[in-house]
Structure formats: structure tokens, C-alpha cells
Amino acid sequence: MRTINAQDVVSASRFNRFHLLVFLWCFYAIGFDGYDIAMYGVGLPWMMEEWNLSALQAGAIGSYSLFGMMIGALILAPVADKFGRKNVIVICMILFSVFTLAAGLAPNITWFTVMRFLAAIGMGGLMPNCISLMTEYSPKKRRALLVGAIYIGYALGGILASLIGMYLVPLTDWRVLYYIGAIPLLTIPLFIKQFPESLSYYLARKQIGKVVGILNKVKPDGDFNEKDDYQLHAAAKDGKGFPVKKLFTNNRTFSTVAFWVAIFCTMMMAYGLNTWLPKIMQNSGFSLTSSLSFNIMLCLGQIGGTLAGGYMAGKIGYKKVLxxxxxxxxxxxxxxxxxxxxxxxxxxxxxxxxxxxxxxNLGNPYITEYYPREIRATGMGYAQAIGRIGSILAPTLIAMLLVTGIAPKMAFAAFAVPSILAALGYLLVQEKYGSFDRLTAEMELNDKALEENRKVIQS
Structure with a gap:
């Protein structure tokens, strides 16, 4: 009987059809996350006209939706450890699809707002679980590339929403954006059939047959069977506790607060732009079609920044690039x-x-690598939670600025303030107290463990 570490098998595996399938489904799901955020801003000019909405009302609806996403992230992401990440992703897709369709059918602004809020709860739990599963099932050598590429799906979702706004909405109305948002509901049966559950979930429940089935897809020549003894790293098994206090020990307090400031400001800018860019450009004298083309350029910039920034971060470090x-x-x-x-x-x-x-997208791995392995999830989770507050406030704050009567394009100058604060936040991170050196040592030890485990598997 062999003792096999399932996590090591995945890390040492070569990219194949199984990994591609996991990537494509995660890319697809997160693409609709980006589509969801963008479609509200894309359809907003027509909605404001049809329902005679003020800028403050439109901003408030955007904030309610983002509040729903925060609730979803806080509730649906953690329960995945108990009920399975795949199962929670399915629930998220159902919630998003059903209530997005309902938002498109809403007879008035009140029903629309409620439906958007409920759909956003589903979206809130989607990205954390997709990222987690993609990380778990990625070969070590391609993990950073695959996880980073998933974020591109978010930007492509925004481009899709903009293209629909440019070419389909003028032929129908803004509701078509929400009808298309229900597409994931149709693909759920295929998703359930093809997408794997977390190995840690199966191992915790002693479902060895399913573990064997997945590992034989990950490494087809591994000849895994139920007679083998399957394990995970101790860190993966010890998922209990919520070590928030450790974020503020060992001289990490200053950097933790700096991260929170940076993420808060970044999400405020990102979601403020996603909500208001088309309307700001339309009010600045551009046609609605031209305004939506600016939205496409925004999404292309997101892709370019992620790819170019990631490349430069590998050369000179995350902090300088950020x-x-x-x-x-x-x-x-x-x-x-x-x-x-x-x-x-x-x-x-x-x-x-x-x-x-x-x-x-570059800040997320930097924050994760700063903290020791045992509190990385907590460090990233709390930074994202604080950031969500900024995203919730952004649509309403920009709306308040627009109703003052200033020239619409002057609203862009307001984004310079959080940009300065975010730069200052990352600049003040004290890297000497981070776990970067420790992370390198862990990776070297893990490489040795992978090699030893590979020899055991092959013997």
C-alpha cells in the first residue's frame, strides 16, 4: 500500500485536459461575474431614462448590489468548507441566473433593486470558490499563470456587456442584458457533470473512490486505486480557527492596516468606474455607442495591467509595480x-x-504572500471584506458628486485621491516583517517533498 499526498500529485502533474476543463469552467463563471458588474453600468443610461431615475437613485442601486455581493462573500464563501466548493458554486450560479432574469422582468425600480440585491448575493460567493478550486487543481509550475488568467475572464465579461449594449440593446431594450445574464442557469447540468469537487472535501469525508477518480485524471499514468492511503498536507487539513489576532502580531499591524487602506481605495475606484463610466462619458457629450466603447477600452486596460504588471512584478517585485x-x-x-x-x-x-x-489583481497575490501560510486566507479575506466597503460606497459617492452640477468629466479627478492613498498604503508596507523569505523556504522544502512523493508514486 502506498501513502500518497493528493496535493503533491496535483502540484507535480503536467497540464492536461482535466486542468483545462477546470480552468475553462472557472474562467466562464468569473466571466459572468465581470459581466454582472459591467451590465448595470452599461444599461444605466437607458434605465435612468425609462424610470426617470436621479443620479443618486442610480448610485444607490449600484451600492445595494455591491452590498449583496459582500453578504454573499461573507456567507457563501466560508460555508463551502462544510458543503463543498462545487456545491456552493452551483448555488451561486442558480441565485445569480434566476434573480438576474427576474431583474430583467421587473415592472418597476423597487422590484429591480430587490432582484439585483438577491442576484448579487449569489455572485459574491462565486469568485472566492472558483479561485480556490483553480489554485487547488493547478500544477505548481503553472499555478500563477492559470489563477492570473482567470481574472482576465472578469474583464472579458465586461467587454461582452459593452458589446451587447452597443449592438443588441438599441435593437431591443436594456433588459436584454439581464436575459443574457441568465445563461449560466442553462449550463449548470453540464457544469455538475464535468467540474470536480475539492479533494480536501472528499478526503475529509473518506470518499476515497472519488479521490482516486480525480487523481487518475490529474495523472493518468499514476495507477491510483482505493487500496492506497491518501493524505493532504497538515496545513490543508488544519482549517479550524479564525486567527484574526495574528494579523496584528509580529510587527504586522502597520502593514495590515496599510493593505486595508490600499484595497479599500482600489475597490472604490474600480467599482465607481464600472458603474458610472458610460454615463459620465455620455453626459460629457459623447454618443451612447461611443460611451460604451470607452467601457471596452477600460476592460482592455484591466487585462493589459494584469498581464504587464504581473510580468514586471516577477522582475522587480510587486511593491514597486503596485x-x-x-x-x-x-x-x-x-x-x-x-x-x-x-x-x-x-x-x-x-x-x-x-x-x-x-x-x-496584482495586489491580491502580494497580500497573500505577505502573511504566513496559516493566516493567509484570513489576511486576504479581511482585506477583501474591507475593500468591499469601498466598493459599496463608490457608486453613491460618485452620484453625489455628479449632482453638485460640476462638469461630468471633472468627476475623474476625484479618482486621483484614492489612487494616491492606495499608492501610499502599499508604499508603507513593511516587507521585512512579511513571510516572503519563509515562503521561498517553504517552496524549496515542498519541491523536495514533491520529488520524494513522485518517486513513491512511480515505484
């Missing part, structure tokens, strides 16, 4: 409030995407 991108954002938003050159506006919008969502 601070630099935020400072570029400061210049970008001030310039956007002043220029009237259309070509320059497109370039600046691209940079705006790179310095908001693009930089947010």
Missing part, C-alpha cells in the same frame, strides 16, 4: 478631467483600467 501603477493612475485621472482629445481619452481610459482592476 506603487508605480497607482501613481500612473493619479496622472491619468487628472488628465481625463482636463483633455478633450478623443484619441487621448481612449488611451487614458485604458490606463485607468490598468491602474484600477489591473492593479487590484
Amino acid at each position: 506603487v508605480s501603477l497607482y501613481l500612473i493612475g493619479v496622472v491619468t485621472f487628472i488628465a481625463l478631467s482636463m483633455t478633450t482629445n478623443v484619441a487621448l481619452v481612449y488611451i487614458l481610459i485604458f490606463l485607468g483600467g490598468a491602474s484600477t482592476v489591473g492593479v487590484m
Whole structure:
């Protein structure tokens, strides 16, 4: 009988059809997360006209939806450890699809707001569980690439919403955005059939047959069977406790607060732009079609910022890249409030995407790597929770700014303030108290363990 560490088998595996299938489903699910955030901003100009909404009302609806996402993240993400990540993802997809369709059928703004809130609860639990499963099932050598590529799905979802707004909504009405948002409901049976549950979930429940089935797909020549003894790393098995206090021990207090400030400001910018960009550009004199094309450029900037920033972070480190991108954002938003050159506006919008969502995607792994393994999930979870508060406030705060009567494009200058604060937050992170060196040592030890385990499996 062999003693096999299931996590090591996955980490040492070569990318194959199984990994591709997990990636495509996670990419698909997170793509609809991005679509959900963007479709409200895309459809907003038509909704405001049909229901005679004020900017404050429109901003409040956006905030309610983001509040629903925070509730979903707080409730649905943690319960996945008990009920299974795959099962929770299915629940999230059902909630999102059903209530998004209901929002499209809403007869008035009250029903629409309630349906959006309920749909957002489903969306809130989706991304954390998709990222977790993609991380678990990625070969070690491609883990960073695969997890990073998933975030691109978020931006592509925003592009899809913008294209629908440009070409389908004028032929029908804004509700078509929400009808299309119900598509995941149709694909759930196939998802259930093809998508794997977490190995840790199966092992905790002694469902060895399912573990064997997955590992034989991960490593087809492994010849795994139910007679073998399957384990996970001790860190993976010890998931109890909620060590919040450890975020503030061993000289980590200052950096923890700095992370929270940076994420709060980043999410405020990202969700403020996603909600209001098309309307701001329309009010600035651009046609609605042109306004939506700016939204596409914003999403392309998010992709560019994630890819280019990730490459540079591997060369010079996350901190320098993050601070630099935020400072570029400061210049970008001030310039956007002043220029009237259309070509320059497109370039600046691209940079705006790179310095908001693009930089947010880079900040997540940096925060995760700062903390020791035993509190990484807690550190990232609390940073995201604080950030969600910023995202909730953003739509309403921008609306309050717009109703003051200032020139619409001057609202962009307001984004320079959180961009400066976010740069300052990351600049003040005390890396000497982080676990980066420890992480490197862990990876070296893990490499040795992987090699030993590979020899056991092959023998």
C-alpha cells in the first residue's frame, strides 16, 4: 500500500485536459461575474431614462448590489468548507441566473433593486470558490499563470456587456442584458457533470473512490486505486480557527492596516468606474455607442495591467509595480478631467483600467504572500471584506458628486485621491516583517517533498 499526498500529485502533474476543463469552467463563471458588474453600468443610461431615475437613485442601486455581493462573500464563501466548493458554486450560479432574469422582468425600480440585491448575493460567493478550486487543481509550475488568467475572464465579461449594449440593446431594450445574464442557469447540468469537487472535501469525508477518480485524471499514468492511503498536507487539513489576532502580531499591524487602506481605495475606484463610466462619458457629450466603447477600452486596460504588471512584478517585485501603477493612475485621472482629445481619452481610459482592476489583481497575490501560510486566507479575506466597503460606497459617492452640477468629466479627478492613498498604503508596507523569505523556504522544502512523493508514486 502506498501513502500518497493528493496535493503533491496535483502540484507535480503536467497540464492536461482535466486542468483545462477546470480552468475553462472557472474562467466562464468569473466571466459572468465581470459581466454582472459591467451590465448595470452599461444599461444605466437607458434605465435612468425609462424610470426617470436621479443620479443618486442610480448610485444607490449600484451600492445595494455591491452590498449583496459582500453578504454573499461573507456567507457563501466560508460555508463551502462544510458543503463543498462545487456545491456552493452551483448555488451561486442558480441565485445569480434566476434573480438576474427576474431583474430583467421587473415592472418597476423597487422590484429591480430587490432582484439585483438577491442576484448579487449569489455572485459574491462565486469568485472566492472558483479561485480556490483553480489554485487547488493547478500544477505548481503553472499555478500563477492559470489563477492570473482567470481574472482576465472578469474583464472579458465586461467587454461582452459593452458589446451587447452597443449592438443588441438599441435593437431591443436594456433588459436584454439581464436575459443574457441568465445563461449560466442553462449550463449548470453540464457544469455538475464535468467540474470536480475539492479533494480536501472528499478526503475529509473518506470518499476515497472519488479521490482516486480525480487523481487518475490529474495523472493518468499514476495507477491510483482505493487500496492506497491518501493524505493532504497538515496545513490543508488544519482549517479550524479564525486567527484574526495574528494579523496584528509580529510587527504586522502597520502593514495590515496599510493593505486595508490600499484595497479599500482600489475597490472604490474600480467599482465607481464600472458603474458610472458610460454615463459620465455620455453626459460629457459623447454618443451612447461611443460611451460604451470607452467601457471596452477600460476592460482592455484591466487585462493589459494584469498581464504587464504581473510580468514586471516577477522582475522587480510587486511593491514597486503596485506603487508605480497607482501613481500612473493619479496622472491619468487628472488628465481625463482636463483633455478633450478623443484619441487621448481612449488611451487614458485604458490606463485607468490598468491602474484600477489591473492593479487590484496584482495586489491580491502580494497580500497573500505577505502573511504566513496559516493566516493567509484570513489576511486576504479581511482585506477583501474591507475593500468591499469601498466598493459599496463608490457608486453613491460618485452620484453625489455628479449632482453638485460640476462638469461630468471633472468627476475623474476625484479618482486621483484614492489612487494616491492606495499608492501610499502599499508604499508603507513593511516587507521585512512579511513571510516572503519563509515562503521561498517553504517552496524549496515542498519541491523536495514533491520529488520524494513522485518517486513513491512511480515505484
